[in-house]
Amino acid sequence: MAIRSSLGTFWRVLRANPLSFFGFLLVAFICLVAVVIVVAPHLLVPYGPQQETGAFSQSPSWKHPFGTDANSFDIYSNTMLALPLDLGIGVVIAGAALLAGGALGLIAGFYDRPGTVGAAASVSIMRITDIFLSFPSLILALAITRALGVGVLPTVFAIGLTWWPFYVRLVRGEVLAVKHLPYVTAARAAGVREGRILLRHVVRNLLEPIIVYFTLDIGTVLVTYSTIGFIGVASKYPGPQPEWGAMLAFYQSSGSINAYPWEVLAPGLAIFVTVLAFSLLGDGLRDILDPRTRRAFVRGTVSHDPPPERAGAAPGSESVPLTASGAVDAGAVP
Amino acid sequence: MxxxxxxxxxxxxxxxxPLTRALGDVVRGVxxxxxxxxxxxxxxxxxxxxxxxxxxxxxxxxxxxxxxxxxxxxxxxxxxxxxxxxxxxxxxxxxxxxxxxxxxxxxxxxxxxxxLRVWQIVGEPIRAQDQMDRRNARRDRRKIRSARRKAKRENPKRARAKPALPPLPIPAFPSIPPRLTAQRVRERVRAILPTVELPPDCLDQxxxxxxxxxxxxxxxxxxxxxxxxxxxxxxxxxxxxxxxxxxxxxxxxxxxxxxxxxxxxxxxxxxxxxxxxxxxxxxxxxxxxxxxxxxxxxxxxxxxxxxxxxxxxxxxxxxxxxxxxxxxxxxxxxxxxxxxxxxxxxxxxxxxxxxxxxxxxxxxxxxxxxxxxxxxxxxxxxxxxxxxxxxxxxxxxxxx
Amino acid sequence: MTEPILRVENLSITYTVGAGEFQAVSDVSLEIYPGRVIGIVGETGCGKSTLAQAIPRLMPEPPASIGSGRIIFRGTDLVKVPKRKMPMVRGTGIGMIFQEPLNSLNPAYRVFDQIVEAIQIRHYREIGVVKSFQGGDVPFDYSKRPTTTVGSALTRSIVPGGAAEEAVKDRIRTRSDYRKEVLEYLRLVRINDPETIIDLYPHELSGGMRQRIMIAMALSEKPSLLIAxxxxxxxxxTIQAQVLTLMKDLIDEVHASILFISHDLGVIAETADEVGVMYAGRIIEYGPVDEVFRSPRHPYTKMLLAAAPRTYKSDGPLRSIPGNVPNLSRPPSGCRFHPRCPIARPICKGDAPPLAPVDPQGPDLTIGPHRSACYFAEEVPGLP
The missing domain is CATH 3.40.50.300 (P-loop containing nucleotide triphosphate hydrolases)
Structure with a gap:
């Protein structure tokens, strides 16, 4: 019952927000396409990655929607075949960074009582994070890739290694903001154990900014990977597994951009659309995940009578609706 | 009395x-x-x-x-x-x-x-207490179990040496209270809401x-x-x-x-x-x-x-x-x-x-x-x- | 009888939130005469803050919008003034003092910079660099009321005509000139040791001190109406008592009219000359503060006064008002208090009762008679 009603809310908020609804549809569509390409590529992709079509450097046509290149490879097919890899890279790197950095950030933010093991761990985590953050991440990733050798896996590993510190910072900051809120103190006064407070009150209230950041971050990872691919250390193109960054690099450097502009169009457009879709979805999620904004969207569509006490909750607050007024006395705690 | x-x-x-000292104060020994x-x-x-x-x-x-x-x-x-x-x-x-x-x-x-919803917020203290009770009961059972084992080990010896000394009483074996279900928490919350003049049907708000x-x-x-x-x-x-x-x-x-x-x-x-x-x-x-x-x-x-x-x-x-x-x-x-x-x-x-x-x-x-x-x-x-x-x-x- | 500085006529303000819409202020009329302090009292959500922000048009539009009515300030209808021209009115015409002195002061600036900004703007207006609000057809005559103590700076620009000539002389002002003037204002708000305070940041000041700085800022633009x-x-x-004392003293010294908004009946009783009691977006009782507080003529006012605890535990429970403040997106018909009112009759559900004088035969006082929006106002004194 609860699940169905929250799904219903999800839909209502999405519908109320046309742009994020569009983003949601786009992400769903992209994921679906990626799955189809992995499972049954022939449905969507007419040619193989290095299959010669016999048509050299043709401009877009019905047969070749994004044209062909000097090797007579179909650009549309290559772009589509790159989708699962690029999408997977985005999700895997951002996800791994989220899990690793998030866990470290939780520890670093929550345990800070001086003289405890937790505090010592927090300090070490933060200093190591600072060291990683003080390098330009792209250059660091490039250096690591160079050291490990060219290829998809080394690049993924290199980006992942430079990516987690951002999540440590983000999560720690959010934990610090949440953990001194009155309801955390209230839970402690009620006798709730620290571990449970961390999960139930702190993590739950972090989820919204973290998920939003994660969604937006998938796009950023994609762009970074493409950049490294563009420099030419990640994947080889043309090759058995195409990748957008490498495609861009290859067509751009083949010096024919003026004669055959459509060659760079397809991979460029693919990166653009994917990143945009995740950005729009991220913005929409921000509204969906917060019960306070959720209510603003569904008010008027929910049709059960409010109990008398909640009268004036939203309309009652005076100057600015939907923000609650604070307590009058600031109290004595410094 | x-x-x-x-x-x-x-x-x-x-x-x-305590306030944190400025670096200068630390140096000067303030x-x-x-x-x-x-x-x-x-x-x-x-x-x-x-x-x-x-x-x-x-x-x-x-x-x-x-x-x-x-x-x-x-x-x-x-x-x-x-x-x-x-x-x-x-x-x-x-x-x-x-x-x-x-x-x-x-x-x-x-x-x-x-x-959190109303029932989760209001029910939080009883949930915490319940977890604690169960943990304590488990701990007590462990203690008693080991005490019994010890008594069993020592009893024959003691019986031979000095039968006059009565064995220390071992407390009754406590049962672990049943886990507090969400349903039970909701009932307790529903019961407490009228005492503060809130309608009992607002549990999920x-x-x-x-x-x-x-x-x-x-x-x-x-x-x-x-x-x-x-x-x-x-x-x-x-x-x-x-x-x-x-x-x-x-x-x-x-x-x-x-x-x-x-x-x-x-x-x-x-x-x-x-x-x-x-x-x-x-x-x-x-x-x-x-x-x-x-x-x-x-x-x-x-x-x-x-x-x-x-x-x-x-x-x-x-x-x-x-x-x-x-x-x-x-x-x-x-x-x-x-x-x-x-x-x-x-x-x-x-x-x-x-x-x-x-x-x-x-x-x-x-x-x-x-x-x-x-x-x-x-x-x-x-x-x-x-x-x-x-x-x-x-x-x-x-x-x- | 003089013209009022501010006349609010049948003002209604609507908020649109998501799919819903609610009227925060409904059909409010108000007159403020020079040198008077008008108090508005009411509970959270009664629309008093919206009213305060609507007069200088400070409320966010949208979601708020003025549905109908006029706000006539010194002869000009502020509802019709284009938004971009409002800063002119706000500075020299209407000053504001807010509740949260820490949020209302910019934490990055020292006290001097906070206040000098206002003084500078006023100075530029005086010498004609920036256009100043002239009011409408009714010029406001300040000369009738004497200015005291505060010194030349305050007197000078208040008198129109003389202001411009004098101001042109000191067209170029140095930092030390401004500093002197800021110090003058700090002394005006009774800050001990202004020479030190002037160089401090807001976070280094106590709450009472910050509120004094806010008052000094508002006064330094020499408004003819102050909205607090x-x-x-x-x-x-104890700090509130000091600030209230300061405000009472300043009323006599700077001759601004004040619209004083508060939820605290005691604060209003101690500062205001006249009081309007708001409930669910409407003014339901209005009159001289002594009369309204001593013999309220609306059941809500009476019950609100009775709800403030003045007794001990052993004296029995407090008289609270049954029920809750209505949801303004679906207000009750007729008199909005009727669902909670002990003397409500069927007629109360019909048309909303007008804000009518309670004693039509009584003397028409200069500050307006005691008015109540209740069909049975004469029964109210008999309520327990």
């Missing part, structure tokens, strides 16, 4: 918050300074009574409430609860003790987790759907659900309108009569204390300056600060309109306060002796059961609070 |  043990007893309780939030407070709360704690910001009243509910640990003095010293209780023992003392926080918006008064009722329900002996009410009505405040105060008193729960009512609102408290302690800068029975104290205040405070409360009585308030100056800082009466810099009756050492809290001879921390208490006792107001034409604006 | 929205609600009782 000795005097009955009070429910809660504070003896010269202190709380200091002593670490500290905020003396609570500085030697001794009060008692009896079973089923309400002690009002009045004070302005910086008086340490909220910190004192947090010391009583052991959110903070005192840095000095003793806290006794039902005669048992709880000053430095920690870990499981502290968590187990918490069911006796609950807190209603001053911020009805911030003290309820915005992502979020706190932001309630008005300020409704949220404060939720806080109250959360405190009541474990049947505590004492509830620390930290500014329970400060964020509420007069009409809602009246409803909540009436409710608090009814609950106290029905359940015998004691309240520590912490507020800056003199009117709320007047109506809800049995006894009052007036705090100024971390110390209690006056302490006594509510009606007596508010009608015949002795300490100059109490008088100044009462005179400052605006009354819905237009007759006072043309009066000017006489007390000047701000509330001073709590960082390493100088010795002497804390109110001396603002007190109109100050003499040099006031600034020399802290005035002791002594029983005032003229008022029954009253303690006052003022060395001139007997001389100023009869000055009415109204003398802290002067007529408009008599007041000359201080010009520099 | 809960100016002392965030302060401690």
């Amino acid at each position: 000795t005097a009955p043990i009070p429910l809660l007893e504070l003896i010269a309780v202190q709380k200091q918050f 002593r670490r300074r500290a905020v003396h939030a609570v500085d030697g407070v001794s009060i008692t709360v009896g079973d089923g009574e309400t002690l009002g704690l009045i004070g302005e910001s910086g008086s340490g009243k909220t910190t004192l409430g947090w010391l009583v509910s052991r959110i903070h640990e005192p840095t000095g003095g003793r806290v006794r609860f039902e005669g048992k010293d709880i000053t430095h209780l920690a870990g499981e023992e502290l968590r187990a003790w918490r069911r006796h003392v609950q807190v209603v926080f001053q911020d009805p918006v911030g003290s309820l987790d915005p992502r 979020y706190p932001h759907e309630f008005s300020g008064g409704g949220r404060q009722r939720l806080s109250l329900a959360r405190a009541l659900i474990v049947n505590p002996r004492l509830i620390v009410l930290d500014e329970p009505t400060s964020a509420l309108d007069v009409a809602v405040q009246a409803q909540i105060l009436n409710r608090l008193i009814e609950l106290q009569r029905a359940r015998g729960v004691a309240f520590l009512l912490i507020t800056h609102n003199v009117a709320a204390v007047r109506f809800a408290a049995d006894r009052v302690a007036v705090m100024y800068l971390g110390q209690v300056v006056e302490y006594g029975e509510v009606r007596e104290l508010l009608e015949h205040p002795v300490h100059p600060y109490t008088k100044a405070l009462l005179a400052a409360v605006p009354q819905p009585d237009p007759g006072r309109r043309k009066k000017r308030y006489r007390i000047e100056g701000d509330i001073p800082s709590l960082i390493d306060p100088k010795p002497g009466c804390r109110f001396a810099p603002r007190c109109p009756f100050v003499i040099d002796a006031c600034r020399e050492k802290d005035p002791p809290l002594v029983v005032h001879p003229k008022a029954r059961g009253r303690v006052v921390a003022c060395i001139r208490a007997e001389e100023v006792a009869d000055v009415p609070p109204e003398s802290f107001l002067v007529a408009a034409d008599a007041a000359k604006p201080p010009t520099s | 929205d809960e100016p002392t609600s965030a302060l401690d009782v």
